[in-house]
Amino acid sequence: MVTIRLTNSKTRKKEEFRPIDPSNVRMYVCGPTVYDRAHLGNARPVVVFDTLFRLLRHVYGAEHVTYVRNFTDVDDKINAEALRRQRAGAPGTLEELIRQRTEETIAWYHADMDALGALRPNHEPRATEFIGQMIAMTQGLIDKGHAYEASGHVLFRVRSYKDYGKLSGRSVDDMIAGARVEVAPFKEYPMDFVLWKPSSGQEPGWDSPWGRGRPGWHIECSAMAHELLGESFDIHGGGLDLQFPHHENEIAQSACAHPHGDFARYWLHNEMLQVEGKKMSKSLGNFFTVRDLLDQGIPGEVIRFVFLMTHYRSPMDWTAGKARQAEATLAKLRARIKSPDLHVGAKAPDDFVACIADDLNTAGAMALLVNYRSDHEVAGALNLLGFALQGRAEQLPSSSARALQVLTARLALARTGAMTTKDFTAVDALKSALTAAGVEVRMSKEGVELVPGPDFDPAKLEALQ
RNA sequence: GGCGGGUUGGCGGAGAGGUUACGCAGCGGAUUGCAAAUCCGUGUAGACCGGUUCGAUUCCGGUACCCGCCUCCA
Secondary structure (H helix, E strand, C coil), X not given: CCCCXXXXXXXXXXXXXXXXXXXXXXXXXXXXXXXXXXXXXXXXXXXXXXXXHHHHHHHHCHHXXXXXXXXXXXXXXXXXHHXXXXXXXXXXXXXXXXXXXXXHHHHHHHHHHHHCCCCCCCECCEHHHHHHHHHHHHHHHHHCCCEEEECCEEEECHHHCCCCCCCCCCCHHHHHHCCCXXXXXXXXCCXXXXXXXXXXXXXXXXXXXXXXXXXXXXXXXXXXXXXXXXCEEEEEEEEHHHHHHHXXXXXXXXXHHCCCCCEEEEEEEXXXXXXXXXXXXXXXXXXXXXXXXXXXXXXXXXXXXXHHCCXXXXXXXXXHHHHHHHHHHHHHHHHHCCCHHHHCCCCCCHHHHHHHHECXXXXXXXXXXXXXXXXXXXXXXXXXXXXXXXXXXXXXXHHHHHHHHHHHHHHHHHHHHHHHHCCCXXXXXXXXXXXXXXXXXXXXXXXXXXXXXCCCCHHHHHHCC
16 A cells, blocks of 8 residues: 655644545545636646645546645625626526526636546535524534624634634734734634624525525635545545634634534645745736636646645746646657557556655656656656646548658658658758658658647648648 | 744755755756757855854854735735
8 A cells, every 4th residue: 555645734744644444535625716817826726736636536536536626615705706798788596696697607617627537526615505504503512612602703713713814824913913914893803803794785695594695715624624525524625724713713613613623634835836936816817717827728738737746735837948848748748658558557666656645746746757668657756746648640630640640651761762862852842841840850870750739730740741 | 003924056945964966047068950959067155243063054143125914905
């Protein structure tokens, strides 16, 4: 059995991973708020935890791992977008427009993350499907004295949980001293946070013991994790930005609601993404979505490869240069696998698995990968990381494949002739036309080989026939 | 202001208290009609200052700089 070691944010140490139940390893990862296209930063945790998911499946068996990632579909940004559409003349009630918006965003999200080669989690619960559980949990917290009702809101009583701040290494007093947010007047204590809040007529709402309202953000993850994974589960993941306050609040709620459970035993946080050395933000104008990159012709697997080149606990800098290098490296790796069909089920080499099992050291694993000499090792490693074995060349439409065959033969013939006549003008003309179509021309003693490159243009190629 | 993280060769980026990381680029060579691709060879880097040690880039302390979270955007 491979030993997996993970850096647990809870203890700040790299620890050996021991699942509660090896026949059902359970992981929860915070998913997106579905109000708009996922930006590149949203994709990092998806790729990181997809890698962990694949590793767990490799070690414990695919049917023995349960991965849950939620969709937050109750949020003021969604409401705002729906309202904007209604004002712009879109037909339907606000509720319908909200539903429409979340449905369409989830479809985008799926399409974009599929393109990155991320497996779908076993469960993708939507907050709106678990309102009942959230209300029950909130009521339970009130009953136990961990929460209170004030001005139509229900608030969590932070001082009732002694370990509050432990995960993020903050003391409650320090946070109050440095707080920059205005404190709502109905709070008993400045750090108390909302479990339930009232909804106006326009806002989506559900009936509750505290009137028509909607849940606060943090309670959904606690309620859904409990419902789908139980009082105690193995891994909870998300971006470092969520460590405080989101995860801190999840722990407080869950620990108080289910004092006999551990909630999550291992907490994993991925560092943030930057773009060309700077934080990606709308104000800096370097903000872009996964779809933007895909539309620019950067394949999803290249994005995935770039992400894996950096360890998940280091800030990752997205640069155009890295994308180019990743694309070239990936193409080279593929070129080594002469017969992809023979390696469909190839297992990753032991040292490769061990490297990834060591706190997801994907960057180190990449170094091993580029040095494997056998097809089978390369294929196994690519399989584990979720890369297809077939590159662009094998996925060509049949018309392009035929054109390549024809042109290979023609070039070889012209070259053989030129060898004797010493007149290479025709050969060179064909070669530059092929290069212009994005095809790499390889000529050696063994013969002629045409390899479509990243800029391959099937139309130009077929025109040459 | 509070809390956390980082600083490795031209670039990217790991591990390990003492032996070449690795990749890309560069340079030299082989090969090639010319190229490309490929193959071979080539780089003693570790922010700064102390400490521990026979020995530190790796451990400890401090300094500087950078970054993130605490605030809509992850």
